[in-house]
Amino acid sequence: MSFKIAIIGAGSVGFTKKLFTDILCVPEFKGIEFALTDVSEHNLQMIKAILDRIVEANKLPTKVTATTDRRKALEGARYVISCVRVGGLEAYADDIRIPLKYGIDQCVGDTICAGGILYGQRNIPVILDFCKDIREVAETDAKFLNYANPMAMNTWAAIEYGKVDTVGLCHGVQHGAEQIAEVLGAKSPRELDYVCSGINHQTWFIELRLNGREIGKDELVAAFEAHPVYSRQEKLRIDVLKRFGVYSTESNGHLSEYLPWYRKRPDEITRWIDMSDWIHGETGGYLRYSTETRNWFETEYPQFLEAASKPIDPSKRSNEHASHILEALETNRVYRGHFNVKNDGVITNLPQDAIVESPGFVDRFGINMSAGITLPEACAATCISSINVQRMSVHAAISGDIDLLKLAVLHDPLVGAVSTPEEVWQMVDEMVVAQAAWLPQFAHAVPAAKERLSKSRVKTREWAGAAWRSVRSIEELRAEKAALKQAG
Template sequence: MHDFGQYRSVRIAFVGGGSLNWAMGLMADLAHDTRLSAQVRLYDIDAEAARRNAEIGNLHAAVSRGAPAGYRACETLAGALEGADVVVISILPGRFEDMAQDIGIPAEYGIPQAVGDTVGPGGFVRAMRAIPMLASIGTAIREHAPTAYVCNLTNPMSVLTGALHAVFPGIRAWGECHEVTKIRKQVAWIANRGAGTERFTHRDVQVNVLGINHFTFVDRIALDGRDMRPAYEAFVREHMEPGWAQTESGKDEEHHRYFGTRNLVAFDLFRRFGIPAASGDRHLAEFMPVAEYLADPARWGFALTPVEYRIRDRDAKRARAEEMRAGRIAPRAHRSDEALVDQIAALMGGAPFVSNVNLPNHGQMAGIPQGTIVETNALFSGLGPQPIGAGALPPDLLAHVAGHAERQTALLHAVLSGDRAALFPLFATDPLVAHLPQPRAREMFDRMVAATAGWIPDNLKGAA
């Protein structure tokens, strides 16, 4: 809904509204924004977490640069969705303890995973848990907010964005990921080094994005009217051997240990395929066979993130949230690196905005079947998110991307249709699993499903 005065009004339903990451970031972004007047309804299966976040969100009124956003916790999903202009979905499919099984069991079979939430054995079983959840949310959106714009933030991004479109073909949904920010920050750094001053940020960098989520590439790069690809290629050649450290500002040493990278995987993929890789190394490595990168992550300058660290980090964030709720930590209006508020402002009639998103392929990416979820740029405006033609990947790389995309689409259809017999053959063809003898792969799959069986529909359990 639009208010053509100083601010544009928007009603946002946040599913997973007890989030300690995306919900907190949205609060700070909305407090920093001067375009929107937002009313945010928070729904979470952990109702107390949603109530906590509503209280924290309303504390941001004191620091808002524009119209203070209002926050309210809702007891039901339907209550949060009714009349929403925008729906944001950020949920955890299961628990961190389940994610520990996604990582730990494959490690026993010689398959290390740096993240384990997108592809590989961890991403596959996580999808089995999450697809029914997103299908349920998509059905509720069809019933209670059929004209809303819907942003999915939950991984595995491609499969879950596909689930929303599968259960509600008319949904206006996209998948949002910040991975491409990494290469844009690199390009800004290159330009600033050349200029001798901190003139540019990643927001000044334009890239043409092609691929699937967490396995994305860019074939054109521009900044300030200049073609930056030659400079980027020179940068890669300069740092091909030692690497180039990329860390997140404001994070502690332990976070950098587990999330920092030297971009050596991205640089090596550029050497092999002739196109810059845009995602972070920890994700890129999981799309390739174990022997290529994951067998020796230290050699490639990245770490395997233990779930124990994620649990400690969650607990620390929860404690900080309670301190903020109690007024002992002041909220801050802060513009994050995320594009979500810019996308919402454009959809509500503000200035058009271009960013990389996950959408069904309607021709924007060549060589991938129609309807497959791909990641390219899209133009956000009052007309909705419209994909921008991206072109094609190099043939050898396209074959690899297409294999993953086809597997993701088949996995989605198998889960939604209850085709249990189709699941293991798909699981066994993932590049991280394909080297295992079939009996070992089958044993690993059955153990993984059993370990988190409480979250997986009954018709997908058991031997088939």
């Protein structure tokens, strides 16, 4: 086969490499073209060197190009994959740092809550630029695969306003299923059959069967509470399982910031989180992890380049959806997965305009969703709260209406549990001013926001959150990796 895949934000080096090797595990895809594009020439050249090394080591006819000219990369592409982070770590730091001044303690801040909403404001105008280029220079009916967060907002904007065939992709469902299979004693995750449905990062395992046997709430609770690691790392997630009756796809840290109950009192936060790894609830944990990962890659790049000389092992193909979707579309080998699409009847008790994450099947005719799923009422209620925030956030990003943006933040479950309206209004002004370079749609609102900030009497505090850890040095990371290697 011969077709072109464009990857936008290809400077996300580790993830781009994973997508690349996954796709080349499909025998029919050896001769395709990958067009890499990113705003960073430095990152582009690093990832291109790695991919070129893989191609050379495996004696493949695969073509790899790299350019900062996005439109050129998209010319003639049949598939476009986005894994961008607009504003990079600089803007992301403000997503975490500024809300902390108003008492809002986030672990990740990339989906909803104050950080996720502002992240969406930065991403959506750029997503629409991608869509314009796809419509104009890519293959007719090219498919846009969005991996970038905030998943629901980005996908919503691409479908509703970008008018491009778009699917949102995430790996939370797969990781949650692996956990469930492990606690139930399965020899392989393949022994677990499940239906998982909801919205991205708030998806729920509403049906579970292990080797054909139905698994109920009580058995699942007992299995998690008996597990020597998850019983400690997933305390909040297990508590939600007990109360809702179903398990959430999202990690302890992710889930904690989408709900109004667990992170609103500083002295309560440490009760529900675990500090053994960032993903279990650490304040700004993903920001620290991302910073350390970037620093590690820059320093240890020769090792990454050397590792690229190894043969591709199809048995190590990951469970990321992209390669499996492309394989199904191009070869008609059917793939079942969980995809982010416009609702339109997929879930009966969620708004029809929302972006939902639910089961579907892929073949040469496209992505075919299973329709008519009804969520448990508590799951639907929680999802609807987030959907209302997502809808307002998308509309604010499209219109540049700062008042609507403030209302979206005000209605966020965790923000509303922690902050007053006056605090929210000032916080949004502060975030828009700080991130003005990436928010062109709010340029008209920045002078007035600055004026209000100069006169504001709303008190803030310098607070690092309930569970903050500093970024570790390369030497500390090396020592930790050496200790882990020695231990096991």
